[in-house]
Structures are given as structure tokens and as C-alpha cells.
Amino acid sequence: xxxxxxxxxxxxxxxxxxxxxxxxxxxxxxxxxxxxxxxxxxxxxxxxxxxxxxxxxxxxxxxxxxxxxxxxxxxxxxxxxxxxxxxxxxxxxxxxxxxxxxxxxxxxxxxxxxxxxxxxxxxxxxxxxxxxxxxxxxxxxxxxxxxxxxxxxxxxxxxxxxxxxxxxxxxxxxxxxxxxxxxxxxxxxxxxxxxxxxxxxxxxxxxxxxxxxxxxxxxxxxxxxxxxxxxxxxxxxxxxxxxxxxxxxxxxxxxx
Numbered sequence: 001x002x003x004x005x006x007x008x009x010x011x012x013x014x015x016x017x018x019x020x021x022x023x024x025x026x027x028x029x030x031x032x033x034x035x036x037x038x039x040x041x042x043x044x045x046x047x048x049x050x051x052x053x054x055x056x057x058x059x060x061x062x063x064x065x066x067x068x069x070x071x072x073x074x075x076x077x078x079x080x081x082x083x084x085x086x087x088x089x090x091x092x093x094x095x096x097x098x099x100x101x102x103x104x105x106x107x108x109x110x111x112x113x114x115x116x117x118x119x120x121x122x123x124x125x126x127x128x129x130x131x132x133x134x135x136x137x138x139x140x141x142x143x144x145x146x147x148x149x150x151x152x153x154x155x156x157x158x159x160x161x162x163x164x165x166x167x168x169x170x171x172x173x174x175x176x177x178x179x180x181x182x183x184x185x186x187x188x189x190x191x192x193x194x195x196x197x198x199x200x201x202x203x204x205x206x207x208x209x210x211x212x213x214x215x216x217x218x219x220x221x222x223x224x225x226x227x228x229x230x231x232x233x234x235x236x237x238x239x240x241x242x243x244x245x246x247x248x249x250x251x252x253x254x255x256x
Contacts, residue, residue, distance in 0.1 A: 046107030137247030
């Protein structure tokens with residue numbers, strides 16, 4: 001089973017604590033223009049350390065965060081922070097028809113069976129309730145992947161191994177759209193394209209080194225991350241900056 005959908009690996013390694021996720025998301029401070037979300041009475045599946053929960057709560061929303069990893073919830077659930085609980089996306093601890101909005105941001109591609117999670121979302125939404133989901137869009141991080149994959153090949157590693165690439169291809173937007181249309185009404189899709197622009201390798205390199213691809217490859221060839229850093233530094237020295245495509249497929253759908 002690929003590590004990106006392996007529950008034990010996700011719970012105990014990739015998302016054992018917020019550190020790796022925060023390192024990846026920090027790169028998007030360099031994204032122009034910004035992409036953000038909003039909501040009402042809301043359940044956030046795969047909430048991580050609560051970035052979206054905190055944002056919508058400030059607007060007066062009633063929120064609860066759910067995540068497979070207890071380590072991701074360390075900063076939630078106390079001292080006035082948003083409520084949170086450890087939960088499986090395929091068995092949400094939420095009553096039927098209890099939520100106006102459900103979020104699933106950048107997490108459905110970590111599920112071996114995303115259909116089970118979508119059925120749960122439909123169960124907990126009120127009639128007419130809104131489901132908002134994001135997955136990786138076309139061309140996302142293609143520039144760094146194009147820099148990384150030749151290093152993988154030169155090291156003698158299998159470039160077709162799904163755990164070695166920097167991009168997660170488990171649930172493409174077209175597949176998710178078909179699954180949504182079979183369960184919800186008024187399905188809308190927007191492919192949002194932006195860019196990360198840096199003049200220093202650190203934000204992009206820090207993002208890359210927390211990914212499953214780099215961590216898996218480094219176990220086999222420890223020097224690969226350093227080679228990636230050198231390539232990034234060379235590109236920035238040559239061009240004065242490094243521009244990295246960010247692409248998000250944003251879906252909204254309504255419960256019938």
C-alpha cells in the first residue's frame with residue numbers, strides 16, 4: 001500500500017505532530033494571490049492544527065475539528081480553542097444532519113476509500129448543506145517535481161514508485177468530481193492556480209523535505225535531499241528567483 005494512504009504511516013509518521021504540515025503550509029505564505037475558504041456551522045475533517053477552524057471561528061461559526069492523528073490536535077480543544085476529536089473520516093462521530101458545512105481540505109487523497117468518507121459527509125449534512133473539498137490541481141508543484149524526478153532516476157530508484165514523487169496523484173480532480181456527482185447536487189469545481197515565488201531555497205526545500213517522496217527516497221539514498229537543495233540554489237542564482245506553480249481543485253456540493 002502506498003504510504004500516502006497508509007493509515008498507520010499517516011498517523012505515526014507524516015502527521016504524527018503538526019511540525020511537518022506546518023513546514024509545508026508555511027511555503028504558501030509566498031503564494032500570490034492568496035487562496036482561502038469560509039464557512040458557518042462547520043465540521044472540518046482532517047483539520048490538522050486547525051488553520052481553517054480558527055479562521056471561520058473568528059467569523060462567528062460553530063466549529064469542530066476531526067483528525068486521524070491525535071498529535072495534530074495538540075493545540076485544539078482547550079483554553080478557548082476550537083473543539084476537536086480524533087476520528088476516522090469513514091466513521092464520523094457526528095449526528096446525522098447536524099452540520100451546515102463540512103470541509104475536507106487536502107485530505108481525501110490520503111484515504112484508501114474516499115467513497116466511504118463522502119457517504120459520511122452526506123449523512124452528517126443538513127438538507128441543502130454544503131460540502132467543500134480541495135485536492136491537488138493540474139500542474140501543482142510541477143517545477144520542483146521536474147527537478148526532483150531526474151535525481152531519483154540518476155540514483156537508480158524507480159520513478160514509477162508512487163511514494164517517491166513529490167506530488168500525490170491518488171485522487172485526481174476528475175475522479176473526485178465523478179464521485180461527488182454520484183452523491184450530491186449542484187457540484188461546482190474551480191481550478192485555482194497561483195504561484196510560490198522565492199529568492200531563497202529554504203521555504204521550498206523545507207516543504208519538500210517533509211513530503212513522503214523525499215523522506216522515502218532519503219532512506220534509500222541519504223544524499224538526495226542535499227542534491228535537491230543544490231539544484232534549487234543554482235536555479236535561484238541563475239534566475240534571481242524560483243517560481244513554483246500551486247494548483248488547487250476546489251469543489252463545492254450540496255446535500256440533496
